[in-house]
Amino acid sequence: MGDTYINPHETRNQADSGNTSADGSAIATLDGSVDEPPIRSAGSSHYLTEKSRGETRYIEKLPITEITNDPDQDDIAICAHTLTGIEVIRRLQTNADKGLSEHDCVLRREKHGHNKLESSGSVTWYKILLRQVSNSLTLVLAIAMALSYGTGDFIEGGVITAVIVLNIVVGFFQDYRAEQTIQSLRAMAAPACRVVRENGTMLSIKAEDLVPGDIVQLATGDIVPADLRLFSSINLATDEALLTGESKPCTKDALSTLNHIECALGDRINMAYSSTTVTRGRAQGIVTATGMNTEIGKIAQLLRDKKVYEDSSTFVSRAVRRVLHGIKSALGLIGTPLQVKLSYFALLLFALAILLAVIVFSTSLWDIDGETLIYGICVAVAVIPESLIAVLTITMAIGSKAMAAGNVIVRKQAALEAVGGVTNVCSDKTGTLTQGKMLARKAVLPSGKLLTVVNELSPFDPTRGDVLVDDVRLESASVNEVDELRHFFSTIALCNMSNVLPPPGDQDLWSATGEPTEIALHVLARRVDQGKDEILSRSGMSLLTEHSFDSSIKRMSVVYSRVDPDRTIFSFTKGATEALLPLLDMADGQRREILHQVDTMASEGLRVLCLGYRQLDEADLESITDRAVIEAEGCLTFAGLVGLYDPPRLESAGAIKQCQAAGVVVHMLTGDHLKTATTIAKEIGILGPDVYGSNAQTAVMTAMDFDKLTDDALDVMDPLPFVLARCSPTTKLRMLEALHRRGRYCVMTGDGVNDSPALKGADVGVAMGLNGSDVSKEAADMVLTDDNFASIVSAIREGRRLFDNIQKGLG
Numbered sequence: 133m134g135d136t137y138i139n140p141h142e143t144r145n146q147a148d149s150g151n152t153s154a155d156g157s158a159i160a161t162l163d164g165s166v167d168e169p170p171i172r173s174a175g176s177s178h179y180l181t182e183k184s185r186g187e188t189r190y191i192e193k194l195p196i197t198e199i200t201n202d203p204d205q206d207d208i209a210i211c212a213h214t215l216t217g218i219e220v221i222r223r224l225q226t227n228a229d230k231g232l233s234e235h236d237c238v239l240r241r242e243k244h245g246h247n248k249l250e251s252s253g254s255v256t257w258y259k260i261l262l263r264q265v266s267n268s269l270t271l272v273l274a275i276a277m278a279l280s281y282g283t284g285d286f287i288e289g290g291v292i293t294a295v296i297v298l299n300i301v302v303g304f305f306q307d308y309r310a311e312q313t314i315q316s317l318r319a320m321a322a323p324a325c326r327v328v329r330e331n332g333t334m335l336s337i338k339a340e341d342l343v344p345g346d347i348v349q350l351a352t353g354d355i356v357p358a359d360l361r362l363f364s365s366i367n368l369a370t371d372e373a374l375l376t377g378e379s380k381p382c383t384k385d386a387l388s389t390l391n392h393i394e395c396a397l398g399d400r401i402n403m404a405y406s407s408t409t410v411t412r413g414r415a416q417g418i419v420t421a422t423g424m425n426t427e428i429g430k431i432a433q434l435l436r437d438k439k440v441y442e443d444s445s446t447f448v449s450r451a452v453r454r455v456l457h458g459i460k461s462a463l464g465l466i467g468t469p470l471q472v473k474l475s476y477f478a479l480l481l482f483a484l485a486i487l488l489a490v491i492v493f494s495t496s497l498w499d500i501d502g503e504t505l506i507y508g509i510c511v512a513v514a515v516i517p518e519s520l521i522a523v524l525t526i527t528m529a530i531g532s533k534a535m536a537a538g539n540v541i542v543r544k545q546a547a548l549e550a551v552g553g554v555t556n557v558c559s560d561k562t563g564t565l566t567q568g569k570m571l572a573r574k575a576v577l578p579s580g581k582l583l584t585v586v587n588e589l590s591p592f593d594p595t596r597g598d599v600l601v602d603d604v605r606l607e608s609a610s611v612n613e614v615d616e617l618r619h620f621f622s623t624i625a626l627c628n629m630s631n632v633l634p635p636p637g638d639q640d641l642w643s644a645t646g647e648p649t650e651i652a653l654h655v656l657a658r659r660v661d662q663g664k665d666e667i668l669s670r671s672g673m674s675l676l677t678e679h680s681f682d683s684s685i686k687r688m689s690v691v692y693s694r695v696d697p698d699r700t701i702f703s704f705t706k707g708a709t710e711a712l713l714p715l716l717d718m719a720d721g722q723r724r725e726i727l728h729q730v731d732t733m734a735s736e737g738l739r740v741l742c743l744g745y746r747q748l749d750e751a752d753l754e755s756i757t758d759r760a761v762i763e764a765e766g767c768l769t770f771a772g773l774v775g776l777y778d779p780p781r782l783e784s785a786g787a788i789k790q791c792q793a794a795g796v797v798v799h800m801l802t803g804d805h806l807k808t809a810t811t812i813a814k815e816i817g818i819l820g821p822d823v824y825g826s827n828a829q830t831a832v833m834t835a836m837d838f839d840k841l842t843d844d845a846l847d848v849m850d851p852l853p854f855v856l857a858r859c860s861p862t863t864k865l866r867m868l869e870a871l872h873r874r875g876r877y878c879v880m881t882g883d884g885v886n887d888s889p890a891l892k893g894a895d896v897g898v899a900m901g902l903n904g905s906d907v908s909k910e911a912a913d914m915v916l917t918d919d920n921f922a923s924i925v926s927a928i929r930e931g932r933r934l935f936d937n938i939q940k941g942l943g
């Protein structure tokens with residue numbers, strides 16, 4: 133239950149207040165819940181709905197709790213799931229529409245503190261200093277120094293002392309700075325969230341700044357920033373494994389109200405808990421608990437209160453384990469692979485030094501006089517390369533600084549070294565190799581008429597530029613007179629979650645929020661006054677349900693209904709051609725015709741979307757909530773094709789050339805059409821006369837063909853594809869495995885929720901800082917602050933320099 137926001141045929145068994153009247157008017161809630169500024173929030177209309185619908189009944193059913201003027205936040209956190217959304221909003225003295233004022237927030241923050249988990253103490257300066265002293269190299273050097281002084285070799289002794297001091301000082305400042313960077317990175321990487329504040333403005337703020345009573349919006353891929361009582365939701369599901377251990381996503385329903393306060397966390401389907409992740413859908417909720425008061429905070433508190441080694445092992449085995457751990461970390465055998473390697477190296481040198489000393493002493497048949505002693509020690513000390521340590525420390529310091537300057541946040545230390553050894557890069561296309569700013573250039577209508585956009589200036593400004601139909605300018609007024617035009621524009625505007633925003637005041641810079649693909653379509657619709665809001669207010673339609681875009685099935689559907697006398701219901705679908713063609717109701721000949729048109733557009737480098745719509749009966753409503761059923765039914769009427777252009781980034785071609793010159797192979801793993809991807813790949817040089825194997829049959833493949841092959845077949849393939857089109861997250865994993873079986877070492881980029889396995893599996897997983905989901909950032913080793921492919925290349929360069937310098941130091 134609760135799979136959708138509203139289903140008239142659904143009977144609810146929860147004690148519920150007036151929201152069972154789930155018909156047209158409550159539905160109106162939904163279309164308001166577009167996710168970005170400066171819209172009215174979904175909450176508002178829901179609020180009105182609940183109020184306007186049977187208010188008396190609502191009051192009768194009010195829980196018998198006292199309403200105080202000073203709502204107690206702790207109290208709300210405990211019982212929010214048993215109250216209606218409205219009640220929670222009222223008790224927390226906020227407004228779903230307007231949100232809290234800045235003044236309120238300051239007061240509440242004073243009372244409840246920041247929304248973050250208290251960590252177990254930050255690293256202090258003396259701990260960092262201790263870390264400098266306690267490693268094999270320093271220990272070995274210290275012994276050498278003592279021996280040198282002991283034998284009166286003050287020059288050698290002085291040099292070693294200088295090296296030790298340099299090592300400690302540089303190391304200290306470097307680590308200290310790194311520690312601070314990590315702190316600030318944590319703050320930066322702390323999930324941002326979208327919140328309604330100050331009379332209804334939508335802001336993006338750090339989760340840390342949330343206070344109880346804030347109105348928060350959630351979308352697929354978000355990490356829930358605080359404990360929330362949801363008050364509107366569409367197809368929402370969250371992954372709560374962290375809290376409940378339940379690995380299946382938990383379907384949420386904002387409109388339900390539960391009866392029992394003690395109800396298990398996993399059953400509280402009207403709540404979303406801090407640190408869980410949104411696996412699908414979107415929602416709005418009100419913050420009921422922050423920081424250590426959240427459910428995850430309570431767990432953290434429990435963990436902190438517990439003794440560190442609280443297991444069944446005996447005192448002795450615990451002590452042994454601790455001592456071993458202590459020795460290992462003192463010798464520097466705990467850390468990144470490189471640190472460990474270096475520590476072993478130092479120990480090896482030390483052993484060698486002792487061996488030499490022993491040899492010297494043996495030649496004098498252990499008749500050790502002063503001279504032999506000095507000689508032996510000098511030989512031993514000479515083996516230890518003081519300069520190595522100085523070089524190392526300085527190189528590491530410079531390397532990590534350069535990375536940060538190059539728009540790459542290194543989340544895991546080991547990645548700093550790993551990235552230098554990379555032999556293959558598997559990159560996304562959209563937004564990474566290309567600019568991610570799409571423009572709708574062309575469209576083909578069902579009748580075969582060609583629609584083109586000319587004279588456009590900026591990607592977001594619908595007022596500049598003209599739409600031509602077969603070379604005749606299309607006037608806004610005539611759209612509604614032609615059926616196929618009306619259906620075409622309704623589909624691209626309504627099956628769309630983006631917002632296109634006029635410039636504020638007297639400026640002329642349009643802006644937009646949402647996915648580039650959808651923005652491009654929305655701008656096209658607005659060029660002829662067919663924006664989403666315009667269509668909705670004109671036709672009186674409201675959203676029934678929505679299945680947001682899913683990159684594994686590559687399409688999106690929405691269902692709208694009109695509340696007129698004979699309630700008409702329409703579904704609109706858009707997606708990749710391969711995903712939509714089987715759902716279209718048409719003859720095979722016509723399908724082939726469409727495929728031909730798609731091919732032509734794709735070879736021009738355009739991303740082609742296919743559109744369809746369908747009129748539904750009341751009876752179909754039963755099934756609209758279940759995506760699998762909608763798919764099976766299909767029977768869509770074809771509404772047209774649209775071609776979007778996403779120009780490559782200017783830096784891409786150069787960066788790819790540098791990679792190839794350095795022997796790094798670049799692969800493009802994209803969700804896009806084969807032809808579109810190939811055209812772009814040629815433009816930026818992933819394929820070309822200089823690239824060995826570019827003309828091979830396997831250079832360009834669709835994921836479908838790739839996935840069909842067995843591992844053995846992949847292993848003999850030469851070369852592995854440079855372009856993999858229509859990729860899904862699992863294809864990325866197979867590509868990774870194939871590369872690993874060949875002993876390659878690779879970077880993999882990803883931005884989506886389901887890219888996490890590929891990011892974790894890669895030698896260096898790279899997430900996108902600007903447009904990536906929180907989940908992908910958590911899984912990655914590195915995050916690009918500018919989403920730019922060129923930054924990966926500079927990271928590789930920096931990593932290699934680091935490696936080379938260390939190599940030189942060792943040699």
Ligand SMILES: Nc1ncnc2c1ncn2[C@@H]1O[C@H](COP(=O)(O)OP(=O)(O)OP(=O)(O)O)[C@@H](O)[C@H]1O
Nearest residue numbers: 560561562649681683686688706707708802803804
């Ligand atoms: N919002 C959307 N609604 C419907 N279909 C979409 C939408 N976005 C993309 N598509 C279709 O799905 C295909 C794959 O998109 P997907 O998001 O998986 O790839 P991408 O992330 O854009 O590309 P890349 O993997 O190179 O970054 C697109 O080529 C397009 O046909």
Ligand code: NA
Nearest residue numbers: 560803883884
């Ligand atoms: Na992608």
